[in-house]
Amino acid sequence: MLKKITTVAGVVLLSALTACGSGGGGGTASSGSGTITMGFAQVGAESGWRTANTKSIQDEAKAAGIELKFSDAQQKQENQIKAIRSYIQQKVSVIAFSPVVETGWDTVLLEAKRANIPVILTDRSIDSDDTSLYKTFLGSDFVEEGRRAGDWLVANASGPTNVVELQGTTGAAPAIDRKKGFEEKIASKPDIKVVASQTGDFTRSGGKQVMEAFLKSQPKIDVVYAHNDDMGLGAIEAIKAAGKVPGKDIKIITVDAVKDGMQALANGEINFIVECNPLLGKQLMELAKKVVAGEEVPNRVVTEEGTFTQEQAKAALPQRQY
């Protein structure tokens, strides 16, 4: 046991040393001719949001003339790490991925760094002290999304308000940040209390099952705050089954603004949606070209997004792409 620990400690120390030593090496491994190949390790297809995100990346890669190698990790970190390793072996020009969880990426990203392959994070960030492991992070500001949801509730709540929270996948950046931003804002109003909070894994059936249990264990629920539309849609089903009216008896706030969610918002079953824009393909390809060419890029690029009320949803719905 002790031997194992010392070995592990040794490896950690070594990698820390090399990490310090190799800063500033700007060259990139280009694969053959002038075309850029991008290895993209997607989280999965867990929601409508994600599939819109995937489609945007695939379409924009084609439009930009970038050869895309795409893999689907089915929400598992080990699959994503495997995919990234295989991209390193294939010597792609740039690796992009949406980390399924925040931690545990240092080793594999260090491998990419040693192979001189730049890494772009999309949509979700990682939790690492070493910011040299990736060139830039393109994506939404989840804390800000949580704050926007909190702001709306603070502005619209009257009297004591009991909130139940449907969290995303435990450990995922959007789940942690959307919770944090929301709590930050509602702290200003002691009347608003989060009485129960549980993970619904970003899925409809998860949201429905958790909401069913909340409806039985909580005597009074005024607001549901779901970390994505799909869990909110599941919660709507559970609320209806309990003989209550979603959007009226129990108000619903969600994040994402996918088509099904917007439809429910327009129908008055959801009260407020904070947008999280999945169509970041174009920005990603522009960044990839710059990074491969060795140009400097800002280490944080935020996607443009807004919020929707019921009236705004009715107006925006016809032009919604996803």
Next chain:
Amino acid sequence: MKNRLLWPLLALAALLLLNLIVTPSFFSLRMQDGALYGGLVDVLKNGAPTLLIALGMTLVIATRGIDLSVGAVAAIAGAVTCVHIGTSGSAGTAIAGMAIALVLCAVLGLWNGFLVAGLGIQPIIATLVLMTAGRGVAMLVTEGQIVTVNNTAYKQVGAGFLVLPISILISLLVLGLVAFVTRKTALGMLIEAVGVNPEASRLAGVRSRTIIWTVYVFAAVCAGIAGLMISSNVSAADANNAGLWIEMDAILAVVIGGTSLAGGRYSLTGTLLGALIIQTLTTTVYTIGVAPEVTLVFKAVVVIAVCLVQAPKARAALSFRKVAVPS
């Protein structure tokens, strides 16, 4: 026999008791729009797919096999039906879609049976093929999207009520049928015989291969119906998440129920108890408010406890009086 079911029964009772102490309202039942409404009803409704899959799994395990592909098959069933229904709201389309899905599931079961009984591949490997490939097939069918449908007839399967949830009525009906067919005829004994020794059974005149083939088809059809329930419960087909890890829950339900993974012996009542324990555990986590970070640990502790008390040594130690009573 009775003794074997005692511990799962106690575990279930303990879980329910925990709920009663923490949230007394868990047991309150009322009628809501002609349907029974309450925490216990949720356990039954959400546990129905696991129970159904565990039933199929019980028979497969009794022949000394295992079927890892049930989750993927469930995803395919939901995907095929939802894609077939599309925007239609008619009951006919829903029924046709479900029929197509179940026939397809039976074909997938035949494939598993072919690999195991026909080619003699080890069950865990043979069904692993479909476990991984099946999800890909479901993704192809739905084109990677979550397919949302709006069909009242389809919604009944997973979210409908005839006082009790329709899903649990279906599962209990299948349980009754299986119990009747396998325990009132020789089929159950033949399945167990195949599990004990397929070759010896064949020499004794039992059609081992046909029986193995049949249990895999049955398991796949059960998985298909469960897939319909899961997808119908939320009126959407999610190729990625529908039935994800449900094969593990099903195997666990079978094992908790006292069926040996070595084959040759099975208990349907045990499987019923096992499935109920697993679903009660999940619902308990939500109701008593176990923090999401420790949910898996909580579940693991309960499962380990249940398995431990069932271990032969633990049972011998726990039944003080009956130790060493030769008959």
